[in-house]
Amino acid sequence: MTKLIGQRAVASLLSLLVLMVLVFFLSRLTGDPAVLFLPIDATEEMKEQFRVLHGLDRPLLEQFNQYVLDLLQFDFGDSLRKARPALDLVLEAYAWTLPLALLTMTFVITAAIILGSLAAFKVGGFFDRLVSIVSLVGASAPDFWIAIVAIMVFSLSLGWLPTSGVGSVAHWILPMAVLFIRPFGLIVQVVRSSMLSAQSSAYVKTARAKGVKNLRLIFIHTLRNGMLPVITVIGDQAAAMLNGAVIVETIFGFPGVGKLMIDSILQRDFNVVLAAILVTAVAIFLMNILIDIAYGLLDPRIRQ
Amino acid sequence: MNDALLEVRNLSVDFHTARGTVHAVKQISWSVGRGETLAILGESGSGKSVSASAVMNLLDMPPAHIVEGEILFGGQDLLKVSYEEHRALNGKRIAMIFQDPLSHFNPVYSVGWQIIETMTAHGRPADQARARALELIARVGIPDPEAALHKYPHQFSGGQRQRLMIAMALMLKPDILIADEPTTALDVTIQAEVLALLKELQRETGMGLVLITHDLGVVAEIADRVVVMSKGEIVEQGTPREVYHAAKHPYTRQLIGAAHGKGEINILDIASPVLLEVKSLCKTYGAFTALNDVSLTLHRGQSLAVVGESGSGKSTLARAILRLEGVDSGQAVWKGRDLIGMTARDVLGMRREIQMVFQDPTQSLNPRMSVYQIISEGWDIHGLMPDRTARQAKVAELLEQVGLAPEHARRYPHQFSGGQRQRIAIARALALEPELIICDEAVSALDVSIQAQVIALLDGLRQRLGISFLFIAHDLGVVRDFADTVLVMKAGQIVESGPTGQIFSASQHPYTQKLLAANLDPDPDVQAQRRLRASDG
Numbered sequence: 001m002t003k004l005i006g007q008r009a010v011a012s013l014l015s016l017l018v019l020m021v022l023v024f025f026l027s028r029l030t031g032d033p034a035v036l037f038l039p040i041d042a043t044e045e046m047k048e049q050f051r052v053l054h055g056l057d058r059p060l061l062e063q064f065n066q067y068v069l070d071l072l073q074f075d076f077g078d079s080l081r082k083a084r085p086a087l088d089l090v091l092e093a094y095a096w097t098l099p100l101a102l103l104t105m106t107f108v109i110t111a112a113i114i115l116g117s118l119a120a121f122k123v124g125g126f127f128d129r130l131v132s133i134v135s136l137v138g139a140s141a142p143d144f145w146i147a148i149v150a151i152m153v154f155s156l157s158l159g160w161l162p163t164s165g166v167g168s169v170a171h172w173i174l175p176m177a178v179l180f181i182r183p184f185g186l187i188v189q190v191v192r193s194s195m196l197s198a199q200s201s202a203y204v205k206t207a208r209a210k211g212v213k214n215l216r217l218i219f220i221h222t223l224r225n226g227m228l229p230v231i232t233v234i235g236d237q238a239a240a241m242l243n244g245a246v247i248v249e250t251i252f253g254f255p256g257v258g259k260l261m262i263d264s265i266l267q268r269d270f271n272v273v274l275a276a277i278l279v280t281a282v283a284i285f286l287m288n289i290l291i292d293i294a295y296g297l298l299d300p301r302i303r304q
Numbered sequence: 305m306n307d308a309l310l311e312v313r314n315l316s317v318d319f320h321t322a323r324g325t326v327h328a329v330k331q332i333s334w335s336v337g338r339g340e341t342l343a344i345l346g347e348s349g350s351g352k353s354v355s356a357s358a359v360m361n362l363l364d365m366p367p368a369h370i371v372e373g374e375i376l377f378g379g380q381d382l383l384k385v386s387y388e389e390h391r392a393l394n395g396k397r398i399a400m401i402f403q404d405p406l407s408h409f410n411p412v413y414s415v416g417w418q419i420i421e422t423m424t425a426h427g428r429p430a431d432q433a434r435a436r437a438l439e440l441i442a443r444v445g446i447p448d449p450e451a452a453l454h455k456y457p458h459q460f461s462g463g464q465r466q467r468l469m470i471a472m473a474l475m476l477k478p479d480i481l482i483a484d485e486p487t488t489a490l491d492v493t494i495q496a497e498v499l500a501l502l503k504e505l506q507r508e509t510g511m512g513l514v515l516i517t518h519d520l521g522v523v524a525e526i527a528d529r530v531v532v533m534s535k536g537e538i539v540e541q542g543t544p545r546e547v548y549h550a551a552k553h554p555y556t557r558q559l560i561g562a563a564h565g566k567g568e569i570n571i572l573d574i575a576s577p578v579l580l581e582v583k584s585l586c587k588t589y590g591a592f593t594a595l596n597d598v599s600l601t602l603h604r605g606q607s608l609a610v611v612g613e614s615g616s617g618k619s620t621l622a623r624a625i626l627r628l629e630g631v632d633s634g635q636a637v638w639k640g641r642d643l644i645g646m647t648a649r650d651v652l653g654m655r656r657e658i659q660m661v662f663q664d665p666t667q668s669l670n671p672r673m674s675v676y677q678i679i680s681e682g683w684d685i686h687g688l689m690p691d692r693t694a695r696q697a698k699v700a701e702l703l704e705q706v707g708l709a710p711e712h713a714r715r716y717p718h719q720f721s722g723g724q725r726q727r728i729a730i731a732r733a734l735a736l737e738p739e740l741i742i743c744d745e746a747v748s749a750l751d752v753s754i755q756a757q758v759i760a761l762l763d764g765l766r767q768r769l770g771i772s773f774l775f776i777a778h779d780l781g782v783v784r785d786f787a788d789t790v791l792v793m794k795a796g797q798i799v800e801s802g803p804t805g806q807i808f809s810a811s812q813h814p815y816t817q818k819l820l821a822a823n824l825d826p827d828p829d830v831q832a833q834r835r836l837r838a839s840d841g
Binding site: 203206211224 | 360361362391392393394395396399400402404408410411412413414421422425426456458469472
């Protein structure tokens with residue numbers, strides 16, 4: 001198990017390096033930041049001054065070398081727009097994205113496991129059909145549309161919830177609810193089918209022949225086996241959320257990392273883009289290790 | 305019987321499926337008393353497991369539907385008691401063990417946890433259950449019970465798993481133990497040990513044993529009474545001797561006739577030319593020796609059997625000959641050329657000449673390909689028979705050759721029975737007009753009567769077409785009627801080889817003798833004599 005995680009760590013470090021190189025050069029392809037940052041009537045001289053100030057006049061490879069050296073000291077450079085360390089901006093945004101992602105995923109996982117298991121318990125029953133329809137709609141409805149409709153209904157018509165921004169508990173409800181829908185729809189379906197196949201397995205038959213009670217059959221014998229494929233999907237969905245929910249954060253004006261990233265890209269604020277991508281990659285890498293550990297805990301066959 | 309512990313009366317069960325209603329069992333009755341062993345004998349689809357599942361309330365309803373009947377146990381009808389009352393009996397008064405102990409143990413919990421659960425599920429304190437588990441694990445012959453308690457199912461061998469399954473079932477000293485094909489997945493020597501263990505435990509506890517099996521040998525070895533099932537009905541019942549020697553129903557007679565090991569033995573024609581000569585093949589996987597100095601000679605038209613238990617290296621040998629697996633050293637000379645050193649291009653040509661038939665036709669046939677596609681695929685690979693009409697004619701001819709009809713070409717594998725699927729696999733092998741067919745446990749998964757048919761088919765092909773066969777099997781009985789020469793493998797080595805008659809009547813190596821002794825004879829008298837001799841010796 002430790003060996004497995006070690007191998008994963010090495011592989012992830014390598015992919016982080018590749019990612020770093022790719023992002024550095026690709027972001028430079030988007031164009032010259034000086035054009036966006038300076039007023040339209042800025043002279044060529046002013047632009048040149050701006051480039052020299054930020055080291056953008058130097059050859060690309062030289063910029064890259066400097067960038068790598070700085071990175072080794074955890075220096076991601078300053079944001080062009082805000083004139084503050086890029087890493088600070090990203091970490092501040094994460095302080096918003098992380099709780100949003102963790103809370104939402106907690107709700108998603110809890111609801112999906114309970115509802116999916118119950119739906120699988122009585123296949124074809126009313127409850128099963130209801131869960132199937134809801135999850136299908138949830139998994140296929142586009143989130144920007146849901147977000148806008150939700151704002152129209154709950155904020156504009158009913159006036160119950162704020163349209164955007166942060167500041168109170170009420171501000172969190174709509175972003176979380178919209179973020180909840182798609183992963184829930186996906187995971188509940190995986191839980192249901194995975195529980196179904198676990199239920200018809202031979203070991204459940206053995207447990208019934210031993211006289212094990214029904215609830216124990218579902219939540220002790222079936223669930224742990226049924227969770228194995230579910231964990232993979234959970235990891236996938238959680239990764240997407242750690243990436244920052246770009247659309248949802250933008251629509252609701254939520255100052256998370258997704259919004260920061262899209263703003264920085266539009267403004268060619270290279271240092272912030274790079275910092276955001278690398279921090280996100282590290283977060284996803286850590287989460288994958290958590291997923292691996294969870295797998296090992298659930299299934300003794302993987303531990304060896 | 306008056307002192308019946310468990311009695312099934314006039315039970316009829318239907319299965320409502322998308323294709324209509326199947327009468328799984330029709331008005332069957334059987335009973336088992338204290339200390340008695342009842343065998344329910346039948347082939348797949350005979351409904352032999354249905355009544356036992358009904359006893360344990362394991363039938364999924366729907367699709368199953370109990371039409372009529374009673375299951376009497378302890379003065380009550382099990383078909384009328386509540387779910388909760390039935391649950392309280394399961395594992396406590398009536399226990400059950402199953403065919404494949406690996407899939408019937410929960411993979412994610414330790415074996416100890418699962419064994420202990422039998423008692424805690426019925427409200428016994430955990431420490432008492434733990435003590436009992438340790439006692440039983442030791443009783444079924446697992447070394448170091450304390451350590452075994454904490455291990456997981458995948459860490460045991462097949463035979464050990466079945467022993468642990470038995471321990472799990474006996475935790476609460478049940479009155480009845482139902483064993484559904486308990487030894488089918490095991491090697492013959494392990495099968496003998498497990499059956500002996502079941503008998504001993506039965507003597508100690510006086511429990512009634514219901515043994516569901518397809519194997520006449522198992523019946524001869526262990527049963528006091530037997531009911532024979534066919535197509536959902538009991539067609540014959542009595543003591544194993546009565547049924548074996550004086551079967552009244554044609555189905556029983558056919559089943560007994562199909563039992564292998566009674567026909568004439570093939571004799572090798574030494575004059576025919578040598579096709580394959582394997583010299584000193586060696587292969588290791590890390591510390592494990594799969595092949596240790598294996599040599600053999602195969603003549604044209606010969607049927608050579610390689611017999612050994614799991615892990616003996618017999619499949620590695622086949623894979624090495626086909627170059628599906630590399631070897632460490634040695635030669636395999638095929639028609640004068642060494643296969644081991646061949647280039648990849650020559651290997652392709654060689655693969656046309658040597659074809660393989662695998663154990664499980666359900667897995668070795670692509671379910672999305674029609675029979676026509678399956679059979680003709682080899683022609684595409686080797687660039688043969690470009691003409692479509694010729695192909696269709698040839699596929700039809702091949703299907704007839706293996707006992708199927710030409711119109712079967714349009715169907716898909718799932719529309720056939722296990723035996724028919726194996727015939728398709730054989731037709732596929734024949735399509736390339738091979739000179740050697742390697743059969744890797746090709747009949748092991750089939751019912752006895754189907755086994756006999758497939759073996760007769762292979763033997764006919766050998767005689768008519770002069771094809772050679774390398775026949776890999778774990779069961780000595782199966783090879784007796786087909787092979788002219790037998791090689792016995794153990795731990796990667798050939799421990800004995802010789803003409804089939806000699807191996808069966810005058811084997812030299814103790815391991816061969818052990819295999820032969822463990823191979824159960826369908827004749828109860830033969831088994832009784834063997835037991836007598838074993839207890840004398």
